[in-house]
Amino acid sequence: MADDLIVHGRDTEEHDKTVHSVLQCLSEKQLTLNAEKCILRMTKVVFMGLLLSKHGVGPTEEKVRAAVEASQPQTHSEVRSFSSLV
Numbered sequence: 001m002a003d004d005l006i007v008h009g010r011d012t013e014e015h016d017k018t019v020h021s022v023l024q025c026l027s028e029k030q031l032t033l034n035a036e037k038c039i040l041r042m043t044k045v046v047f048m049g050l051l052l053s054k055h056g057v058g059p060t061e062e063k064v065r066a067a068v069e070a071s072q073p074q075t076h077s078e079v080r081s082f083s084s085l086v
Contacts, residue, residue, distance in 0.1 A: 004047065049063075067086050
């Protein structure tokens with residue numbers, strides 16, 4: 001179960017309007033946020049193992065490094081494992 005919220009916008013104004021709408025909706029449903037965990041106006045974020053940024057969805061640096069440094073698969077099982085990685 002994921003309990004994180006990600007709000008995005010094409011620009012700061014759209015982002016802020018959407019944040020306001022989300023906060024209003026949460027308030028109407030009597031849901032609260034932990035202010036200590038709230039981070040606003042991030043330019044990129046790793047979420048569920050993926051890098052989300054203005055460029056779209058992509059791999060994290062760790063996943064790229066793992067793929068580059070992986071040894072050449074020798075068996076069917078290793079090929080399946082490498083395919084899952086990339």
